[in-house]
Structures are given as C-alpha cells and as structure tokens.
Amino acid sequence: MTQKNLxxxxxxxxxxxxxxxxxxxxxxxxxxxxxxxxxASITLLPFETNRITLILLGFLSGLTVDVFYNTIGANxxxxxxxxxxxxxxxxxxxxxxxYDERQTLSLNSMGLTWFITYTATLTVIHHFVLFLLEASDWxxxxxVLAKVICSTIFTTVVIVIIQFFRKE
Amino acid sequence: MYQLVQFISRQRxxxxxxxxxxxxLWFFYSFNNYPNAIFFNTTNLYxxxxxxxxxxxxxxxxxxxxxxxxATENSRLNALVSKLQAQQLDKSIVNYKADSAVAARxxxxxxxxxxxxxxxxxxxxxxxxxxxxxxxxxxxVISSTGVVGKIKSCSEHFSVVISILHSSYSVSAKIKSxxxxxxxxxxxxxxxxxxxxxxxxxxxxxxxxxxxxSDFNYVFPPNITIGYVKKVGVKSDQTFxxxxxxxxxxxxxxxxxxxxxxxxxxxxxxxxxxSGDVKTK
Numbered sequence: 001m002t003q004k005n006l007x008x009x010x011x012x013x014x015x016x017x018x019x020x021x022x023x024x025x026x027x028x029x030x031x032x033x034x035x036x037x038x039x040a041s042i043t044l045l046p047f048e049t050n051r052i053t054l055i056l057l058g059f060l061s062g063l064t065v066d067v068f069y070n071t072i073g074a075n076x077x078x079x080x081x082x083x084x085x086x087x088x089x090x091x092x093x094x095x096x097x098x099y100d101e102r103q104t105l106s107l108n109s110m111g112l113t114w115f116i117t118y119t120a121t122l123t124v125i126h127h128f129v130l131f132l133l134e135a136s137d138w139x140x141x142x143x144v145l146a147k148v149i150c151s152t153i154f155t156t157v158v159i160v161i162i163q164f165f166r167k168e
Numbered sequence: 169m170y171q172l173v174q175f176i177s178r179q180r181x182x183x184x185x186x187x188x189x190x191x192x193l194w195f196f197y198s199f200n201n202y203p204n205a206i207f208f209n210t211t212n213l214y215x216x217x218x219x220x221x222x223x224x225x226x227x228x229x230x231x232x233x234x235x236x237x238x239a240t241e242n243s244r245l246n247a248l249v250s251k252l253q254a255q256q257l258d259k260s261i262v263n264y265k266a267d268s269a270v271a272a273r274x275x276x277x278x279x280x281x282x283x284x285x286x287x288x289x290x291x292x293x294x295x296x297x298x299x300x301x302x303x304x305x306x307x308x309v310i311s312s313t314g315v316v317g318k319i320k321s322c323s324e325h326f327s328v329v330i331s332i333l334h335s336s337y338s339v340s341a342k343i344k345s346x347x348x349x350x351x352x353x354x355x356x357x358x359x360x361x362x363x364x365x366x367x368x369x370x371x372x373x374x375x376x377x378x379x380x381x382s383d384f385n386y387v388f389p390p391n392i393t394i395g396y397v398k399k400v401g402v403k404s405d406q407t408f409x410x411x412x413x414x415x416x417x418x419x420x421x422x423x424x425x426x427x428x429x430x431x432x433x434x435x436x437x438x439x440x441x442x443s444g445d446v447k448t449k
Contacts (some may be wrong), residue, residue, distance in 0.1 A: 022218075023174025028287045031286075031287050031357070031358070031359065034287065043412075052180065055185050055188060056185050056188075058185070059188045060191070063192075068218075068219070069216060069285070069288070070292040071196075071288070071290075073193060073195030073197070074192075074194050075194050076188070076192035076195065076196075077189055078191055078193035080192060081189065082189045083185075084181070084182075084189075103344065125404075127440070133193075133196060134288060134289045134290065135335075136289075140356055140357075144208070
C-alpha cells in the first residue's frame, strides 16, 4: 500500500467516526430505525487488510462510539465480532469467477448486489449483538428484533448512498 | 513449547479477537453498574466538550419550546406561592410546624442538557454541572414539567444522569387524587409512556389523574409530577391495576433541568440505618 493510499484510508476511517458521533447519533426514525454508519469504517477497509489490523481497528472504533453513547463495551463487542468475521464473509460471498486482482472494496467496483449483501450481512450481525446486549433481557426480544431489522435497512441504505457520492 | 508458540502464532487473530471480545463484555457488564467510571462515558471532559459544541446548534431550534415550558412553570409557581401564602394565614394543621431546616432541605441547581438519548433500552443524559457545583451521584433531577432521573456519575464539570427511561430504574409514586402508592418504571420501548405498578385493583383510578412522587422518597421532594394516567387495565395476576402514564417531561425537547440536593439526606439515612428496621430503597 502506498503512503497516499494509507493517508486516504485513515481519513475515510476518521470521516465515518465523526459522521457517526456528530450527525448520525441524533438520527432515529420511528423510534426503531437507528443508523450506525460508522460500521463502514471497518467494512470498507481494503481487501488486503489483515485480520489483526481489522480486529484492533474495530475494537477501537467501537469503543470511541461507546463513549458518546454511554454504552461502554456494547459497540466495541459488536465491532470486534464483525471485524473478526469480515474475511470469512468476504470469502463466503466470492463471486463465481472469483475476485479480480484489480477490484477494490467499493460499490462501483463490486456491483450493487454484492455490495448490499456484504454490507447487510455484517450490519445485521453488528446490530443483533448491540441491541441484545443493550436490552439484556429476553423479554424484550421482539422489540430487539424489530430494532435490528429496521436499523439494518436504514444503516445499509445510508452506507450505499454515501458510496454514490464517492470519488473513485 | 515450540508447538505452543506455533499454535499461538497460527491462531493469533482468533486469540486477539477472543481477548478483545471478553474485554468489551467485561467493560459492558462492570462499567455500566459502576458509578464512577468517569473516563469511559460522556462525563469525560473531551467527549463532553465535543458534545457541547454540537449541541449548541440544536439549542437554537428548541428555544421556542423552552420558552413555553418556562412560562408555564412560572405561572404554576406563582399559583403555588399564592396558595402557600393563603395557607400560612389560616394555619390549618393544628400545632404542626415543619422545622425550618426540614422545610428548606432541598436546594436546586440549574443545569443545561448536553446530550440525551430516548430511544435506547437504557437512556442517559449528560448535563453541564459536576462535582464542582456540589453535585453528587444519587441526586434527583427534574425538569420544569416533571421528573427526569437521578445522577449516576459526576466529573468536575459534567454529570451523567440515569433517565427515567432506563430499564432498571423505578421511582416511588403516588396518585394525587387518592394518595395510592405504587412504583413507576419504564417498559423499554415508548419514550412518552411509563408504567405504574403495585396499585391494588380494588382502588379506583381515573383517567387523567396526576401521578406524583411519593413522600417515601430519598431522591425527589414529594409531589413532583411524574405523569398523567393514560390507560387503566387489570394485570394478568388479577391483583393489581395495569396503569400506563403519559410522561410529564417531554424528553424530546429537554434543554434545562434542575438537580435536587437534599441537604438532610445523609442525616436521615444514618438515623434510619441506626434504628435498623427501616428498609433503605
């Protein structure tokens, strides 16, 4: 990875965290749909990022968001899990012809279907862990499920929309 | 030994994952119940400053609501003052005179809301006063219209409040019209509605009755409004009413709150502990 690439990756990572903390935090639809756009800071790292880096960055971004949500540990746990699972999900979703050497992890390069499936899978895992931990009560399972479904749709749509505005 | 090293290096991703996952869960289960975990929440100075900056924009758009609320509160207080003056004149209760220290035991501190959530299962509010202004964990917090919550932790200039919209927080309450005692708790989904339990079904409860804090309360002064009865039913066990309240505090526009400092709290608690048979709640 060249130095220029590295810097732009760091900027993208920071951009999603700031977006989450200062803007998206207030964004809730119908009390059920939450937006956790900062997931993209992990899911959009380049294909070749190794697992150790992914896990460390995931833990770090989760913890940062936790500080602002007063849910210390919940986001960190969910982010660490999806960072660990990311390589497996990517290989699960391998297209028939395999991944092309030149492909990058973005909407333009991977196509809409692949990108949405990939983002939604990781998002649903993250939300399920997060909301279940937060509720800490099986009696609230139905509201949790409703929150997970609505929020997954919301988060995925926002991440995809941001991709449309991205410069290649 | 060599094999062990080899195993660790092969599985290092999984081991790192397991360690961080356990660490996060440990954070989650210990810090969320630990009152002075200052560094890891919004009382952290840098986090709080960042929130204050982003909050200042929202504040302008809320000014109209805040004004209305303050005006309503003014009129309510005026009414109260005149009522008290009248009562003092006829001295209706024979020979009872509250000790002046007891009558003036509550001190109010005004604070501004920096951050609040209403949609999580456990909601917290960050305010801009802390231990430097005499605040301490356990103090009650009210708004101009009703009950808000209780302070969980303080740093020097900020505090985190457990909102009444928190799954493990309940307030001792009473129905104003017939003085029935019960407790009020949030059910976890609707931020405008709380549930009142432990009211016997053989008592009459009317719609739109006002529910206030009871006298058996360490945190709040008596007679602070909690909400208004919105729905009355019977619980499945047939012994208690199933009452839903409309919250008096509008958490969506909450901007200023009052923190209640009960100056005689320690004295009362120490006395009750010494005599032993009064349960501390």
